[in-house]
Amino acid sequence: MAYTEEDVLRTLPGVRPVLEQVAHKWTILILTFLCEEPxxxxxxxxxxxxxxxxxLTDALRxxxxxxLVERRVIASSPVAVEYAITPLGRGLQEPFLLLYDWAVEHQSDLATAQARFDRRAEGRPG
Known part of the structure; x- marks a missing residue:
């Protein structure tokens, strides 16, 4: 689905906090691992x-x-805590896999672009 600039500006106040949570440093990896099993x-x-x-504690909380995640206390000795993805969190699995596939496909392109930028920033020919 394509959004116009006006759509983005109109929905940004509500969407921005959601995107910030989903794009947080460890979120994608945590949810990806929990998609496999609790x-x-x-x-x-x-x-x-x-x-x-x-x-990790902060991210899970x-x-x-x-x-996106549910916490379950397991009565054992010692007591253990297990985390599982919720149905809402599982809805992110497909977009995360698409993003991961994109990253795998373009990792060398990004490395090349970064090296070119760094050379120019240092005043060397790009």
Missing amino acids: KRFNALKRRLDGITQKA RLERNG
Whole structure:
């Protein structure tokens, strides 16, 4: 669906916070991993190389608040917490896969463009 500039400006106040949540640094990876199956906190942390415990906790709370992830406490010893994607969150699976496919297809194009930009910024021929 194509949007006119007027459509975008009219809907921006409501859409902008949604896009900011979905485009947050770890959101796409967390939701992609949860699409496979529910996961415990530490399993997610291991999959997300480089994420801190605080960043993962904050991201999961944000996703839970937005209805994209649900949290379930598992009565075990010790008590465990498992996260699962909700039907609302699963609706993002197809767009995320399309975005991922685009990134795979164009990663070298982006690297080439970045190198060309950096050479010009340093005053070298592009």
